[in-house]
Amino acid sequence: MQLPAKYCESIYQTKRRPTRTVMIGKVPVGSQHRIALQTMTTTDTRNVQMTVDQVKKCADAGADIVRITVQGKKEAEACMKIREQLFKDRYDVPLVADIHFQPAVAMMVAEAFEKIRINPGNFVDGRKSFEVINYDDPAEFAKERELIEETFTPLVLKCKELGRAVRIGTNHGSLSARILSYYGDTPRGMVESAFEFADVCRKHDYHNFVFSMKASNPLVMVSAYRLLSEEMYKKGWDYPLHLGVTEAGEGEDGRMKSAIGIGALLMDGLGDTIRVSLTEDPEYEIDPCKRLAGLGESSWGKGLGVPAFTETTRDTHVFKRRVGDLPQQQAGEDLDFRGALHRDGTVFCAVSLEDLKQPEFTYKRLGAKLAVGMPFKDIATADSIVMREIPSSSDKDGRRALRRLQEVTTHVIAPVEALAKDPLPGAVALVSLKKAVAGGVALPEGSTRWAIEVDGTETEEELGALKKLAPMVVLISTAPGVSRLHSSRRVFDAIKRHEITTPIIHAISFPKGTMRDEIVITTGSLVGGLLVDGLGDGAMIECPGEDMDFLRTTAFGLLQGSRMRNIKTEYVSCPSCGRTLFNLQEVTDQIRTRTGHLPGVAIAVMGCIVNGPGEMADADFGYVGGAPGKIDLYVGKEVVRRAIPMESACDQLIELIKEHGRWVEPPKVEEEEKQLVGAK
Numbered sequence: 001m002q003l004p005a006k007y008c009e010s011i012y013q014t015k016r017r018p019t020r021t022v023m024i025g026k027v028p029v030g031s032q033h034r035i036a037l038q039t040m041t042t043t044d045t046r047n048v049q050m051t052v053d054q055v056k057k058c059a060d061a062g063a064d065i066v067r068i069t070v071q072g073k074k075e076a077e078a079c080m081k082i083r084e085q086l087f088k089d090r091y092d093v094p095l096v097a098d099i100h101f102q103p104a105v106a107m108m109v110a111e112a113f114e115k116i117r118i119n120p121g122n123f124v125d126g127r128k129s130f131e132v133i134n135y136d137d138p139a140e141f142a143k144e145r146e147l148i149e150e151t152f153t154p155l156v157l158k159c160k161e162l163g164r165a166v167r168i169g170t171n172h173g174s175l176s177a178r179i180l181s182y183y184g185d186t187p188r189g190m191v192e193s194a195f196e197f198a199d200v201c202r203k204h205d206y207h208n209f210v211f212s213m214k215a216s217n218p219l220v221m222v223s224a225y226r227l228l229s230e231e232m233y234k235k236g237w238d239y240p241l242h243l244g245v246t247e248a249g250e251g252e253d254g255r256m257k258s259a260i261g262i263g264a265l266l267m268d269g270l271g272d273t274i275r276v277s278l279t280e281d282p283e284y285e286i287d288p289c290k291r292l293a294g295l296g297e298s299s300w301g302k303g304l305g306v307p308a309f310t311e312t313t314r315d316t317h318v319f320k321r322r323v324g325d326l327p328q329q330q331a332g333e334d335l336d337f338r339g340a341l342h343r344d345g346t347v348f349c350a351v352s353l354e355d356l357k358q359p360e361f362t363y364k365r366l367g368a369k370l371a372v373g374m375p376f377k378d379i380a381t382a383d384s385i386v387m388r389e390i391p392s393s394s395d396k397d398g399r400r401a402l403r404r405l406q407e408v409t410t411h412v413i414a415p416v417e418a419l420a421k422d423p424l425p426g427a428v429a430l431v432s433l434k435k436a437v438a439g440g441v442a443l444p445e446g447s448t449r450w451a452i453e454v455d456g457t458e459t460e461e462e463l464g465a466l467k468k469l470a471p472m473v474v475l476i477s478t479a480p481g482v483s484r485l486h487s488s489r490r491v492f493d494a495i496k497r498h499e500i501t502t503p504i505i506h507a508i509s510f511p512k513g514t515m516r517d518e519i520v521i522t523t524g525s526l527v528g529g530l531l532v533d534g535l536g537d538g539a540m541i542e543c544p545g546e547d548m549d550f551l552r553t554t555a556f557g558l559l560q561g562s563r564m565r566n567i568k569t570e571y572v573s574c575p576s577c578g579r580t581l582f583n584l585q586e587v588t589d590q591i592r593t594r595t596g597h598l599p600g601v602a603i604a605v606m607g608c609i610v611n612g613p614g615e616m617a618d619a620d621f622g623y624v625g626g627a628p629g630k631i632d633l634y635v636g637k638e639v640v641r642r643a644i645p646m647e648s649a650c651d652q653l654i655e656l657i658k659e660h661g662r663w664v665e666p667p668k669v670e671e672e673e674k675q676l677v678g679a680k
Contacts, residue, residue: 007230007316008268012486013305016269017229019240022208024165025094025114027064029210029273030240035266035293036273038242039282040067040098042584045075045082052085054282059093061283062290065273067096067117076108083112096167099123103151110158115165120193121174124151144178145196152200160206167242168201170194172215172224187213187224191231198239210273211239214246216572217618218261219319219563221245222532225265226316240272241265247572247604250279250588252554255288255517256524257561263525264532266296267485279573279584279605291521304483306456306490313493314533321534321564322492324503327472333448335426339377339409340384341473341503345565346538347555348413348475348505349382349548353389359401365548366410377408379599380556380567384411386430386475386507386540390418399424413451413473419444428472433458437465453507455479456487463494466502475540477507484508484526492535503537506530510543516550519543523558531562569595570602572619582607582625582646590650591623597666601657604634620662623653635660 009015021030029036039058043051045068055066070076076097083095094114099106100122110116124147159166170190175183183189190213201209213224225241232239245261248254258276265271276288313322327337355362360373366382368375375381385405390412391398402412406426416429425446433454435441443450450471454463456478466474476491478484484506492504506527510519523541530536539558541551559565573588588605595603604619622634626642631649633641633656644652657663 005230005316006233007226008270010269010305011311011489012308013303014267014269014299014483014486015303016300017241019238019272020207022165022210022240023163024065024096026092027094029165031272033272035271035297036064037062037286037289037293038065038067038096038273038275039063039285039289040069040275040277042282045069045071046078048078048081048085051078051082052089055082055086055093055095056089056091057283058286059091061286063093063283063286065094065096065115066282067098067275068113070097070099070102070105070109072102072105073108076105076112079109079112103155106155107158110155110162110164113164115167116155116159117167117169118152118155118197119174120168120170120197121176121179123197124148125176125178141178141182148196149200149203152197153204156201156204156206159208160204164208166201166206166209167212168194168197168209169212169214169242170224171246172213172217172220173246187220187227190215190224191228194228195231198237207239209239210242212242212244214244215618216245216247216257217563218245218257218264218528218561219532220618221261222264223316223319225270226268229270230316241270242273242275243271244275244277246277247606248277249571249573250585252516252520253557253561253571254278254280255520256528256554256557258288259292259521259524260528260532260558260561262292263295263521264529266292267299267525267529269300271296279588288517288521291518292525295522295525299483304486306483306486309490309493311489311493313489313496313535316533319532319534322496322504322536324473324537325501326503327449330448333426335406335411336409337411337449337472340411340428341537342383342565345559345562346383346473346503346505347552347559347565348507348538348540349385349552349555350540350542351385351387351548353387353391353398355548356391356395356398356401359397359404362401362548363405365552366405367549367552368405368408368410375404375408375410377410380553382410382552383538384413384428386413388415390414390422390424390427393422416441416444419447423447430475433462433466433469433474436469437462451475452502453477454491456482456484456491458491460494463491464498464500466495466500467498471502474502474504475507476504476536477509485529488530488535492530504535505538505540506536507540507542510541510546512544512546514543514546516546519546519551520554520557523554524561528558528562531558531564566600569598570619571605572602573605582631587623587650591653594650594654595657598657598662598664601662603653620660621653621657623649 016031019031021028041054058066096115097109097113098117179189179193215221243262245258248257276285363375367380369378413428416431423445428449428451429447430451433452451473452471453475539555541555556567602619604622606624624632626632630643632639
């Protein structure tokens with residue numbers, strides 16, 4: 001296999017990629033400075049006071065840079081007043097103009113704002129970006145590149161004269177027709193599109209610009225940034241990177257998707273300014289930004305990593321998931337182990353002795369359905385559980401609760417030492433790899449399978465021993481002070497060389513009292529940073545005292561955000577801005593309430609179509625603001641119903657889902673489950 005091309009300073013240690021400094025007003029962006037935090041206003045830009053107030057709120061929350069949408073000349077004129085008022089109020093936070101389709105407007109607003117964001121997909125091609133055009137003639141392709149230079153050069157010269165910055169912000173959903181015709185809807189097309197504009201900047205000796213490669217799919221986003229960085233290494237370029245997962249959504253899902261994409265790149269030393277795009281008020285984006293920046297900067301400062309090794313496992317150009325072999329039934333087993341793991345991604349939950357005192361509640365927190373007190377697996381039920389302590393054989397109730405789980409293939413994994421003292425029939429014996437290799441450990445009475453725990457510090461020889469041990473599953477529980485990302489990469493590389501096909505589960509733990517957002521952000525960054533490369537078959541999150549239901553759903557959210565196992569409807573929703581034609585938070589909540597029970601269905605909720613129908617690239621259906629009070633509905637990238645009154649648009653969206661055979665009725669909540677929820 002060809003070794004991966006260089007896209008970061010080190011694949012076995014977190015080292016920040018060196019970049020030049022780009023000045024955005026007073027804020028320096030680059031590798032010699034801390035990560036700059038960004039957000040974007042959601043107000044109508046023409047409402048000067050409302051926009052000023054929101055910018056101030058964002059700055060007070062910790063935003064270093066604030067972006068404002070600028071659709072036309074009226075908005076550009078308002079921008080002059082916004083800048084003036086903020087200066088009068090003693091706020092000098094740099095402002096960024098978000099420009100689509102309007103080179104003339106960009107020239108106007110450059111007089112007021114410190115930075116201009118242009119979208120290579122529509123800055124020159126305009127609305128033609130949304131058309132299907134086939135550029136078979138290379139001369140025609142080159143001719144339109146000349147048009148880019150002609151259109152973009154005046155803005156470059158103006159920004160150079162005024163000391164303004166530019167973000168060349170490619171978006172996966174809005175590549176131009178000419179780029180799509182040559183490169184397709186790919187990371188390569190995103191990079192080439194950005195480079196066309198960068199070449200114009202460099203031709204005029206203008207270097208005060210940054211790149212971004214945004215997508216709503218974290219896997220596409222990570223791939224595009226890596227390719228961009230790889231190509232810059234080849235060219236000897238050192239421009240900073242603005243990181244973001246666009247249209248991430250809201251709540252925990254939005255934070256998880258952002259952490260997977262942004263965190264994965266930060267742990268590779270990439271990224272100089274970040275924005276977490278949430279369908280929430282913009283000031284709420286700053287806290288996850290701070291957490292991500294803190295995680296990246298801490299890792300860079302510590303130089304987290306492992307001894308150098310030659311990596312042969314990953315191909316950063318082609319996504320390919322390593323899929324471990326699922327358990328097969330063995331002779332003499334009275335329990336069915338085939339459901340102990342899941343083919344699309346496994347979730348384990350940690351269960352304590354205390355949890356077993358209320359078995360029905362525990363079943364519910366594990367995501368099981370209940371019928372006459374008996375658990376049954378559902379779409380989001382934990383596949384198996386891990387117990388660090390087991391109930392004694394004299395604890396009949398505790399043992400009965402576990403047996404009921406085992407009988408529905410939610411299996412019990414427990415330490416070999418505990419099982420040796422007091423066997424639990426059918427339990428999977430958990431032992432550290434080092435102890436197993438040292439020998440003298442036997443399967444306890446009543447157990448037929450091993451689970452092996454590794455901490456990332458094992459030798460090549462020890463990792464190779466997994467083949468002979470033939471466990472049902474391997475848990476990576478990274479040792480304290482060891483880099484999870486880099487040590488796990490080494491583990492996966494070793495097991496590939498030894499042709500080991502055992503499923504690998506990432507087990508991550510947090511100290512008691514860890515905030516939920518911290519759990520989500522850290523898990524997304526560290527474990528998601530491995531899953532985006534297809535390294536891992538599932539996850540388990542532990543945090544003493546934290547609600548098991550939260551930890552389980554967070555693990556499922558990690559798998560869904562990593563494009564593995566879908567257990568709920570996927571929403572691609574934009575964070576709102578001055579272009580938005582309806583209240584995104586209210587409408588997204590309305591749609592989620594009525595469609596949130598459709599696993600495997602992806603719905604895009606867009607306030608406008610500024611970034612093109614390509615924004616629906618990862619969605620099955622789209623709900624898009626077409627005009628004030630009017631909604632356009634999409635199937636994939638194709639608009640199928642136009643100008644629907646907003647009052648009936650949600651109903652028609654559901655009709656559309658039904659027409660395409662993707663609708664199921666919401667599941668009925670059994671009376672027993674209602675009583676449990678009420679008691680809780």
